[in-house]
Amino acid sequence: QQYHCKDCGAYRVLKPKQAYSQTTQETVLKACKERVSLGGITRIFGMSRQTVAGWIKRHAKHLPLLVDTLLPSQADDNWMTLWFIIDYNLEVLSLTI
Numbered sequence: 001q002q003y004h005c006k007d008c009g010a011y012r013v014l015k016p017k018q019a020y021s022q023t024t025q026e027t028v029l030k031a032c033k034e035r036v037s038l039g040g041i042t043r044i045f046g047m048s049r050q051t052v053a054g055w056i057k058r059h060a061k062h063l064p065l066l067v068d069t070l071l072p073s074q075a076d077d078n079w080m081t082l083w084f085i086i087d088y089n090l091e092v093l094s095l096t097i
Helices: 022-033 040-047 047-062 077-096
Strands: 001-005 011-013
Touching: 022 040, 022 047, 040 047
Parallel strands: none
Antiparallel strands: 001 011
């Protein structure tokens, strides 16, 4: 519950809750990686959305950039082969119709 200090005008919690353990944070982040929704995580673990969102944001800062994780591009020969197959299949379909 919030306490309002009449001297300085600040609002504070008199008895703040204990911080979550590192294992709890890791379990929640693992659930996020398993594509559990934010609402589902808050219901399962009984914590606020703001807490989980803050953990996700802090975790995301340490991830590599998407550009760094992509594989190098392949030669365009694969695309030409694919278009040949599609074109051939369309011709065969038009002959059978």
